[in-house]
Amino acid sequence: MGPIVWTVGIILGIAIIVGAMWLGWNRRRRRQVSIPPAPELPEHLSEPSFAVDDAHYVATSVTGNALNRIAVRPLAYRGRAVIEVHPSGVAIGVTGERPFFIPSDAITLVARTQATIDRAVEPNGLIAVQWNIGPEHSVETFIRVVNPSARAELLEAITNISDLSNATREEHK
Incomplete structure (x- = not known):
């Protein structure tokens, strides 16, 4: 009888934890209802x-x-991505989500950084793109490109289309 009680207790504990996580995520989504969806x-x-x-x-x-973290789809979940830089903005296609677009005129900062929510990498291993998703909402999108030369090229390409000064290339705090 002892192992059955322990098993039921563990399953119940896991169910409580998963339920609390689900409630927390849904509460976050409700709080962020005013954030518009990312442009298509x-x-x-x-x-x-x-x-x-x-x-x-x-x-x-x-x-x-x-x-x-923004809980509005397609920004909510992380994943592998294809990133394209166009003269009019940055297209990001995350596996399993609809692609979204960051217009070049919405970009306010492009920087290198080391950490964000649940991710820390080597110094300058992340690219942070700060942009306005609506008239009242400024967000930061974090992108990881493992290859350092491709990361530098992506940073340069985004900086060039956003018409930002060289000061925006500094390390993001």
């Missing part, structure tokens, strides 16, 4: 000036609060 890809998107298909979409969070 424009209909007549030109050829990309740079593309990388071996990337990871890490997270999008509220600007200045890396622990406040």
Whole structure:
């Protein structure tokens, strides 16, 4: 009888933890109902000036609060991604989600960083793109490209289309 009681107790404990996580995620989604969905890809998107298909979409969070992950799809879940830089913006296709678009005129900062929610890498191993998702919402999207030369090229390509100064290339705190 002892092992059965322990097994039931463990299963019950796991169910409580999973239930609390589900409730927390749904509460976060309700709090973020005012955040508009990420823009869809424009209909007549030109050829990309740079593309990388071996990337990871890490997270999008509220600007200045890396622990406040955006729970609005397609920004909610991390995954492997294809990233294309076009003259009009950045197209990000995360596996299992609809692709989204960051218009070049919405980008306010492009920087290198080391950490965000649940991800820490080598110094300057992440690219942070700060952008305005709506008139009242500034967010930061974090991208991981493992290959250092491709990461540098992606950073340069995004910086070039966003018409930002060289100061935006500094390390993001």
